[in-house]
Amino acid sequence: MNNLKHIAIIMDGNGRWAKKQGFLKRIVGHEEGAKRVRELTIHASNMGLKYLTLYAFSTENWKRSDAEVSFLMKLMDKYLKNELKLFLDNNVRFDTIGDLSKLPKNLQERISYTKEKTAHFDGLTQVLAVNYGSKDEIIRAVNKAIKEGKEVDEKSFGQFLDTKNIDPVDILIRTGGDKRVSNYLLWQIAYSELFFTDTLWPDFTAEKLQSVIDKFQNIDRRFGGVK
DSSP, X not given: OOOOOEEEEEOOOHHHHHHHTTOSOTHHHHHHHHHHHHHHHHHHHHTTOSEEEEEEEETTGGGSOHHHHHHHHHHHHHHHHHHHHHHHHTTOEEEEXXXXXXXXHHHHHHHHHHHHHHTTOOSOEEEEEXXXXXXXXXXXXXXXXXXXXXXXXXXXXXXXXXXTTSOOOSEEEEOSSOOOOTTSSTTTTTTXXXXXXXXXXXXXOHHHHHHHHHHHTTOOOOTTSOO
């Protein structure tokens, strides 16, 4: 049986879900999608998963309308405020990857506070990728290595990435129908199993996640070798 530690998800389809339900504003889909994050976090925690990494806001998402970007920033702040009790009650540690320096100050403070309050937990770590892009992460890592005068190899380079203390991704899931990885964890998914589903993110339930996990457990993972 595969030793599953880390699931990463591209949470796509919120806007299309809202349109499909007859709502005029995409933000309704984002609100519903936040509820799904809670459900899947509880499921992942209960099953003993070590890391759940969620693509919350990419470096490219700044191209969206000012109104939608502003809403997403406020939604993240509200989410962290509301979910702190969930983290505390379920031994969940909170972490982030991405360049937080461009986020609103109040959101930066909320993120820092949530990390501080959950830092001692040793159950599931929920990782939000916020203002994250894998190319940006790799460039920042290269510049860190240059600044420190380090010559790197595959192992040591990983220590300059945002995910330096996080296990490699075992499963990458993308909801919403598109079959691309969209500049997400390019280094970390080198040997991940990829699952693409037409299910829109607000409809991606814990049962659907478990179905993916069950399929993963039947995969013969060789990591480039022969068995």
